[in-house]
Amino acid sequence: MKKIFLSLFQDKLKSLKVLFFYLMPYRFQMILAFISLACAAVTILLIGLGLRHLIDEGFAHQNSDLMNQAMLSLTLCSLVLAGAAFMRTFITSWLSERVTADLRKDLFDHILSFDQSYLESARVGELMSRLETDISLVRSVLGVSFPMTLRSLIQILGATILLFMTSPKLTGFVFLVIPLSLTPLIFMGRRVRILTKQSQEKHGSLSAFIHEALLSLKSIQAFCQEKAISQKYDTLMMSYLDTTSLRGRNRSLTIALVIAIVFSSITFVLWIGARDVFHGQMSFGDLSAFVFYAAVAAGSLNALSEVGGEMTSAFGALERILEIKNVAPAIGSSGTTSLAPLKPPFVFYLRDVTFYYPSRPQIPALNHVSLKIEPGRTYAIVGPSGAGKSTLFQLLQRFYDPQEGSIELNGQDIRTLPLGFLRKILAIVPQEPSIFNASLWDNIAFSRPEASPDEIYKAAQLSYIEEFACQLPQGFDTLLGERGIRLSGGQKQRLAIARAILYQAPFLLLDEATNALDTESEWHVQTALDNAFKECTRLVIAHRLSTVLNADKILVLDQGKIVEEGAHNELLRLGGLYTRLAEHQFTTSCEEK
Template identity: 45%
Template sequence: MARGTATLEDRPPGRRVGALAALWPFVRPYRGQVVLAIVALALTSAISLVLPLAVRRVVDNFDDGAGLLDEYFGAALVIVALLALGTAARYFFVTRLGERVVADIRKAVFARVITLSPAFFERVMTGEILSRITTDTTLIQSVIGSSLSIALRNMLILAGGLAMLAVTSLKLMGLVLLIVPAILVPIILLGRRLRALSRANQDWIAASSGSASESLLAAQTVQAYTHEARSIARFDEVTEQSYDVALSRVRTRALMTAIVIFLIFSGVIGVLWIGARDVSAGAMTAGQLVQFVIYAILVAGSTGALSEIWGELQRAAGATERLADLLTAEDAMADPARPVPLPRPVRGQIALEGVGFRYPSRPDIPALADVDLMIRPGETVALVGPSGAGKTTVIQLIQRFWDPVAGRVTLDGVDLRDMRRDDFRQAIALVPQDPVIFAASARDNIALGRPDASDAEIEAAARAAHAHEVIAALPAGYDTPLGERGVMLSGGQRQRIAIARAILRDAPVLLLDEATSALDAESESLVQAAVNRLSEGRTTIVIAHRLATVKKADRIVVFDRGRIVAQGTHEALVAEDGLYARLARMQFTDGGEAATAAVLAGRARPVPQDASGAA
């Protein structure tokens, strides 16, 4: 809730309806459809303005014989048919345009957000982003596919109706114009209030979605800690805030509608009263009065519809602003204008040169300080140390999820900031501590890094990771959907899928962040053998709390409080009798894995943690 509220407070206040101009880049490619829609719209508006003339003819020539009346009614039927066809064409072109533009907006927003660095997601909740992509785009779709065309049609009818009112009776037209300022005042004044409430309403809807998303994605944890009541209460609180703002918006709009309708129809009644007196005095014909009344109703209806649509445009303007915020979101991570290509073939030499780093959310605590580390091509390097020592931060910097605040990180001698991220990341395979499994088939999950891999290659990778037996036992084998976040699998099974994914990627650089932490002893032995085979000939960086898994590494680098305090082989580090030797003694002699895990998790000695909570 706190994060959602912060984002609300950080946003600038809503601007005017002119914010809808930001939609033009998405509308521009479909100018042909816009022209067709405008033509259909102008046709239906013109036909609507012709009908009162036909009615006047009928009224004024009622006594001229049945033949003439038949002609008039026949012409009216043709006009109605044209009106039906024009309205259908307008609906088709405008609705298709709205659907197409909104689909493009959704694609553009997702394409932008999915490339943003982790720093962005520290500020904005995922549920809020989803709300913008769904709820806000639905508002825009309503405007482009309906409200905007209705507004234009009513503006044409309003302008044409006023002109025809003047032609019919200049005197009565003057009286009608006196009403217009009285109608515009509440529209303008209450419209400003409505715009602010509409923006706030959408913000609270987004906060509500963010709260729900956060709890639902951690439903098992919420239930395990009997936190359901608090989660429900928090969601209820945010939802009620959204409802209160929405209720204020509805009240404001209802008040504006009541005032506008009363002023419009009160004015029409007054004008009709004066017109009726003119007919009885012979100053105008009954047909002229009927024509004037119809045009007056058209003008009044158009004005009322415009006041209604004004509120929709206010809401859509707020939604457009919010989507524009995502499309123009600044990202600390950016590819250079002229990227340097990663030299091929990739050797896999990684260097951290004087690297210092602080997480933006914890600027006072250094995650890394003056780190110098050279990893040779094909070398297997293990990073060990207490939780919060900076090990996972090193992994994240190598993937350029963050940029160092001091120093640089290079791959084969090229600074990561000088290359395109998708270029050098193709040379890296990652097995994280908490692997992500998508709600897709087992085959698609393994093929994430190489979508063009053959079925035989996917199965070979699964066998190498000892995941084939697990997958083969699923109802549809490799085609079995694994559920959201891999709920069909155990933690160890998810890690086997992640390892198979890394094996299939066949990248020259391999990053293993506690890759075997969720496996039982037998599975760990099997997977460790697979990892050892996978590491051959590759630059491999391993983070492990179980020191038995890193004893055979070419080099072990010991981190503590964001600095490298020692490095060497297992035997050399044990002989130095430093931090690593103490951890080794606890694990292999004195207290076993449990005691060592306590130190590595930071329980035996308080240590600062990374802002991300990572090791």
């Protein structure tokens, strides 16, 4: 018993600490809400005093003046109760919206700081479930359940005092009922909390599955897998419904037990009170007031049992939110090294770097790689799929840290540098650019929102976006749709190139940036890149070797190692992997022609 109470207390204490942290900036509104809530609770209790006065003084003595006074008092109590209820409802609703907005904002900002190693195992749908469903549950509890709990506790306390003042004997019987009423709330409430957390986790999995299915809808339809996906959805949905049904049964049983215990006990107490009235031991007004207070106490206990399940659900939701907030990013957002000595020209050094992805800890993505990246030069990175080309870019941007070796910038380990500084000097054109459901103009400006309109327009011109922008319904103001559905693959990559041009970084990372372009567009973009990044250091991951023939140095990666490096003609003379790749590509190209 002691362990159960201690565990329950510790779990809820952690959640309450977080909740009160977000409530404290609104302490004035909290005080107003508590005053209005307490005023409403006390007013309800005063109605019982007015009822006793009405019966004993008005009806019993047939005194119309006293009866009118009692009725006036009851009317005033009703008006005060209505006003207090309005204030309490308005303030708590306002407070719940503000607090959950702050909580959602902090959680969203925290998710933005997550490193890639965490996101490898996390599912977008589950994170969205915690941002939306769990926080909405907390909002509902703050706006309704929590105030109702406080009001019920005040009414139970006040009703108990007035019950004792009215009849200590009958109150003693009532006190025997309270522990019986709390027992199901304590023991079954813990079970409900566990089931609530399980149902929320299953809801998160269901949301993640729906999110993945919608993103993959074209593939699902192309491979005629609608039925299989629908069946999998049914399986996940039934698992979720089974858990919620079990939680509902437990909540319903808890409420039923509390109601049965409370009202059966009240009936017994009323029977004893009626006997006391017959024997002249208490007045009919006292019994009426006692019944009213008992009804208030019983109703408050019933309300506690009703909102107890919702409060339990909220604690389960807060636990899930805390799980996210307690995730510490493995990649720190601030460094320890002064930026004063780090001035251009910048030079990167990779010193015996070995890296394993967290999801593939047995296979090195990079294996003892050493490299010097000098300013103003163009480095081409080629090799078969899975050789570690894109991994090199991710390590330079510090989305991951190597398990062995180090990466240095001007002699400083990049792990000691602020992330903002490091990523500010690296512009990237990814293989699959992220396009937002915003205008074409805003998507270009995404990399540098503070850029002037002239700078944005120039970036669009250099990347040949202007050619297709005029064909869009609203030109640069056209919304591109979710994930840029209005654009072709080549247009998306031109947009990514425009972002990189606008970013104005000394390093340019091109991850197969022209792979989705036709030959003419590729020539235009290559010319644009040459003009826009004359002074930049360029690292180019290339699938088509024809795009890297003029690179200052070509790095050939295979199984995470640099197996060859040099200029195009030098590598051809070696007769190694690069030669085989070149022969295969150029032979295939000639056959296609």
